Amino acid sequence: MGSCRFDIRPIDESTRPIVTEFIREHWYGTDMLIRGAVINMTTVDGFVLMEEGALTGLLTYAVDNGECEIVSLDSTVGKRGVGSALIDLIVNLARERKCECLRLMTTNDNLNAIGFYQKRGFDMAGINLWAMDKERAQNPSIPLIGMNGIPIHHEVEFRMNLS
Secondary structure (H helix, E strand, O other), X not given: OOEOOEOEEEOOOOOHHHHHHHHHHHOOOOEEEEOOEEEEOOOOEEEEEEEOOEEEEEEEEEEEOOEEEEEEEEXXXXXXXXXXXXXXXXXXXXXXXXXXXXXXXXXXXXXHHXXXXXXXXXXXXXXXXXXXXXXXXXXXXXXXXXXXXXXXOOEEEEEEEOO
């Protein structure tokens, strides 16, 4: 499955070990907490962009009860359109699966992501105050200070209505 000028493919048996190692290195382990639920990132569905044997783009997602949730989105190369191509792909998949909305969470320190999602049609849907402090109690490897020297305390929820 391709998107735009990139060869983006569903995660499969050949890419799963690379994806798992990437998640372990970039997401503080292979379990992710979203809204208090633990998501095993070693089994989640997603799309991967591999270039010259290296992972340069990754989007993981879950579909449940007519909603599609982006669990993670990563691009190791900036300003090339990888993130936008992955967003286009998941929007199309969510529509094909008749999802009413596409949603995701990011942390309050991630100013680049906050801007990125708004530019691509997502609306801020809520702020989960102190959510990261609660998650840090379960996963102490989550840092106290994030991007731009901003303390990480809250989750910012984004939503795109598809219906």
